[in-house]
Amino acid sequence: MSNVVDLEREIGNILRxxxxxxxxxxxxFLxxxxxxxxxxxxxxxxxxxxxxxxxEAFYTNGNRRNHYRLR
Incomplete structure (x- = not known):
């Protein structure tokens, strides 16, 4: 379980x-x-x-790929 929490924290750090x-x-990057x-x-x-x-998930450039950013 701690591995999942670490992954969430690392994703947050990268997006930040x-x-x-x-x-x-x-x-x-991970x-x-x-x-x-x-x-x-x-x-x-x-x-x-x-x-x-x-x-937050959103689309850019019409390529229909999700991009993610911190709220």
Whole structure:
């Protein structure tokens, strides 16, 4: 369970420092920090954070890919 909390905190730290990002970039930056996770795990965590209203999902450039930013 602490692993999930760490992932949520790390996603928050990355979004705070780099601004809005897509799932692909979040996964890449997490892997660079030494937190090895898959895109699916990041998406699942982001859906949880959106439900908790900590993160906001939006589209840019009409490419229909979700980008995420802190609320």
């Amino acid at each position: 420092s780099r601004g809005p990002l897509s799932v692909a970039f979040l996964t890449r 892997n660079e920090r030494g937190i090895f996770c898959t895109r699916q795990k990041v998406e699942r965590t982001l859906r949880k954070l959106v439900e908790q209203r900590k993160v």
